[in-house]
Amino acid sequence: MGRAGFREFGVSLGGALDPHALRVANLLAGNEESAAGLEITFGGLRLRFADDRIVVWSGGNFDVRIASTPLPVGHPVLVRGGEEFTIDSPAGGCRAWLAISGGIDVPVVLGSRSGDLRAGFGGVKGRLVRDGEEFPLGENMPRAKVLIEKLRTEKIARWKPPHDWSSPTRRSPVLRYLRGADSGRFVESALQHFSSEGFFVSPDSDRMGIRLDGARLERSEDVDLLSEAVAPGTVQVPPSGKPILLLNDCQTIGGYPKIAHVITVDLPIAAQLSPGDRIRFSEVSIRDAHALLLERERNLEQFRRGLEPHFK
Amino acid sequence: MLIRVAENFDQAPIDVLNNVLATKSALEAAQIPGVIELAPAYTTVALFCDPVRAIDAGAPIEDVFGWLEQRIQQALKSVAAPKAFGADRGRAGDNVPAYNSIEVPVCYDQEFAFDLDEVARTAGVHLKEVVDLHCGADYRVHCVGFTPGFPFLGGLPRQLATPRRDVPRKEIPAGSVAIGGRQTGIYPIKSPGGWNVIGRTPLQLFDPQKDPPVLLRAGDRVRFRSITREEFERATK
Numbered sequence: 116m117g118r119a120g121f122r123e124f125g126v127s128l129g130g131a132l133d134p135h136a137l138r139v140a141n142l143l144a145g146n147e148e149s150a151a152g153l154e155i156t157f158g159g160l161r162l163r164f165a166d167d168r169i170v171v172w173s174g175g176n177f178d179v180r181i182a183s184t185p186l187p188v189g190h191p192v193l194v195r196g197g198e199e200f201t202i203d204s205p206a207g208g209c210r211a212w213l214a215i216s217g218g219i220d221v222p223v224v225l226g227s228r229s230g231d232l233r234a235g236f237g238g239v240k241g242r243l244v245r246d247g248e249e250f251p252l253g254e255n256m257p258r259a260k261v262l263i264e265k266l267r268t269e270k271i272a273r274w275k276p277p278h279d280w281s282s283p284t285r286r287s288p289v290l291r292y293l294r295g296a297d298s299g300r301f302v303e304s305a306l307q308h309f310s311s312e313g314f315f316v317s318p319d320s321d322r323m324g325i326r327l328d329g330a331r332l333e334r335s336e337d338v339d340l341l342s343e344a345v346a347p348g349t350v351q352v353p354p355s356g357k358p359i360l361l362l363n364d365c366q367t368i369g370g371y372p373k374i375a376h377v378i379t380v381d382l383p384i385a386a387q388l389s390p391g392d393r394i395r396f397s398e399v400s401i402r403d404a405h406a407l408l409l410e411r412e413r414n415l416e417q418f419r420r421g422l423e424p425h426f427k
Numbered sequence: 428m429l430i431r432v433a434e435n436f437d438q439a440p441i442d443v444l445n446n447v448l449a450t451k452s453a454l455e456a457a458q459i460p461g462v463i464e465l466a467p468a469y470t471t472v473a474l475f476c477d478p479v480r481a482i483d484a485g486a487p488i489e490d491v492f493g494w495l496e497q498r499i500q501q502a503l504k505s506v507a508a509p510k511a512f513g514a515d516r517g518r519a520g521d522n523v524p525a526y527n528s529i530e531v532p533v534c535y536d537q538e539f540a541f542d543l544d545e546v547a548r549t550a551g552v553h554l555k556e557v558v559d560l561h562c563g564a565d566y567r568v569h570c571v572g573f574t575p576g577f578p579f580l581g582g583l584p585r586q587l588a589t590p591r592r593d594v595p596r597k598e599i600p601a602g603s604v605a606i607g608g609r610q611t612g613i614y615p616i617k618s619p620g621g622w623n624v625i626g627r628t629p630l631q632l633f634d635p636q637k638d639p640p641v642l643l644r645a646g647d648r649v650r651f652r653s654i655t656r657e658e659f660e661r662a663t664k
Binding site for chain 1: 469639
């Protein structure tokens with residue numbers, strides 16, 4: 116879920132680019148919602164399990180199989196020791212999250228198991244998972260053990276969360292935003308372009324940020340700004356005029372003017388963007404942004420309560 | 428939320444720094460519900476909060492920020508114009524931001540100092556004078572960022588100011604001490620970067636296994652000391 120609390124030391128938030136998707140998957144797998152899972156970009160992963168686990172995946176439009184049986188998104192499944200989990204390249208979106216009962220048991224560093232690939236710590240040895248790598252899983256919680264027994268015969272659970280919650284890919288994505296702290300430093304036409312024109316996702320995008328191609332966003336003044344805080348969701352505009360939407364691995368401070376801030380509930384949409392995708396931005400009020408976040412959290416709370424019978 | 432402590436930095440950088448630090452500690456002490464963390468920078472303190480927690484603590488859904496703003500203003504009432512700064516950490520009083528004084532040994536050998544020539548040329552002085560000037564000044568950490576533990580230091584002698592490189596280097600080794608415009612800083616981990624590298628320190632600036640994970644934090648006072656290659660090697664063993 117990322118590493119909050121260390122921004123003043125320059126440590127990035129990190130964690131799943133769609134924390135909500137991983138939280139939902141964790142709850143379905145009988146984990147604490149903050150258990151460590153795997154983020155899979157563009158698929159192409161094969162995992163073999165050493166023992167019986169509940170597994171749930173969420174994210175883009177992937178073909179996922181357990182021992183050649185298709186596994187639909189958001190459905191808990193019992194994977195037996197020795198069985199293989201495979202995930203192919205996506206037909207839509209680009210990322211998936213995998214929750215495994217017991218969670219991935221890598222050491223907690225600075226309060227989190229998230230990998231910081233730029234600084235090289237946390238996660239699995241501070242880097243991407245490699246071919247042939249083995250990593251430890253935590254012990255199944257009692258609720259996961261209950262589910263394992265229940266799924267002995269049917270294997271794949273028939274229940275799942277509402278569609279939106281586990282698969283946020285959109286055909287024409289719109290990201291809602293609040294005006295950024297420096298929106299006044301842009302010419303009026305730049306602000307208009309930003310909210311009316313589409314932008315294309317550039318290939319040199321990564322977990323630090325999504326670089327966008329489109330209308331050049333002109334500033335009304337050419338002064339060097341002093342660095343100040345940036346965060347996942349910040350849209351900053353370097354001198355090239357091409358905006359960058361910052362994501363979880365972004366640095367903690369930046370000196371480019373901030374034209375906008377994408378709201379938290381829409382960051383999962385950003386997490387699915389691939390090079391060439393077209394997106395639009397649409398302004399919302401802070402009040403609506405807070406109401407949307409509150410609604411999501413209340414729904415998640417209700418969902419969590421609704422799951423209880425499955426774990427008894 | 429960004430709390431802007433000062434509009435102008437250059438006129439009185441140390442006053443602004445002290446104000447930023449006082450603002451941050453006052454906000455920390457206030458323990459405003461929903462606040463996750465505070466991140467100081469040159470003229471600002473960024474307040475990160477979870478609106479849902481603030482709402483659970485009584486903030487109205489239609490105006491969470493207004494509710495927070497009230498509490499922020501309340502907390503900052505006690506931040507008077509800072510006068511009593513300068514206590515070493517450990518004997519700091521209420522609302523007096525404390526800092527550490529740290530000496531950073533630097534080996535300015537050619538092998539480590541990719542851009543020492545360039546800095547000397549820009550300043551119009553000999554290489555040794557660059558080292559003397561760099562070691563002769565008092566620096567303060569204004570903020571930490573870019574990479575974990577990277578200190579942005581103010582206090583560079585004006586003569587040494589050197590524009591950033593047009594083309595950033597793809598890889599700058601950990602411990603590199605560098606000048607970017609009117610600031611100096613230290614690369615804690617191997618990373619790309621556009622500053623002019625003038626030496627290397629054997630000190631480890633970022634260690635995620637430690638608490639706090641950084642050697643230098645906002646407010647700390649720094650001096651550089653020139654060391655020989657032998658001393659550098661001994662220190663890194």
